[in-house]
Amino acid sequence: RTYEGFWGFDKFKHIILPSMTYSHRPDSSMSFTETPRFDNYDNTIGQSRLETKLDNVFYGRDAESGEIWQVGRLSLYQGNDFWNAVSKTEDYEVEIDVRPRPWWGFQLTGERHVSDDEYDLDAPYAFRQRLLQFYERAFGHPYDLYNASRYNARFGDYNRLLSQFYYDKTPQGGKWSARIGYNYAETQGRVFNREILYGAGYRINDKWGVSFEHRYDFEVGELRTQTYEIRRRLHCWETAIRVRDRESGVDIDLEFNIVAFPGSRVKF
Secondary structure, three states, rough: OOOOOOOOOOEEEEEEEEEEEEEEEEOOOHHHHHHHOHHHHOOOEEEEEEEEEEEEEEEEEOOOOOOOEEEEEEEEEEEEEEEEOOEEEEEEEEEEEEEEEEOEEEEEEEEEEEEEEOOOOOOOHHHHHHHHHHHHEEEEEEEEHHHHHHHHHOEEEEEEEEEEEEOOOOOHOOOOEEEEEEEEEEOOEEEEOOOOOOOOEEEEOEEEEEEEEEEEEOOOEEEEOOOOEEEOOOOOOOEEEEEEOOOOOOEEEEEEEEOOOOOOOOOO
């Protein structure tokens, strides 16, 4: 449906995109202890799940230029287990994206994960999860912070929040792009991430560009990750070198992208 515009817009258009997905994954015919461990697929558990999503997309047309872009989006997601071989879970997500101009906007995403308190102690990881919970209640702290985070994320309730302001005028011929955001995650009453994210990119000319991004965690009082990138545009492809310094090591990535087929037509 279309609506009359305001705040410099001539018209608005609202589109609703609903979807529903049902998935069923049978439990393994072999017990967990008898299954050969080759890869992560051997950890797959049985599940029957229904997921629904409702996207509300809003387009706006500028009154002066006539340009049209997505000025807003509201996405609602819900996933519920009818059956789960380990523990039934429910997931709720909401995402809001508001873009008053094509080159800047604000995004907010929230997620809530709820697990059933009933465990099947014959199921994989469930018995170890019980031991970790007992140790934490008895001594007042997790046996191992990393493993506690992994198991709580799989079996426990958790909440996550991400918000950011973003700016990118390079598609309109600008030089700069940037973003600043906040990331929060907690599980079973314990905060695991309280981070500020910030980064910027600069297009030096038609061929060269540089960018960086940092994640500072207030829980540990230090930079968790630092990422730096240099990008080079060539005739019909581009390459980039990306260096990321994280807590447990340094990653060096080499990227190649095809960006055009000048003088050629590709048919399918």
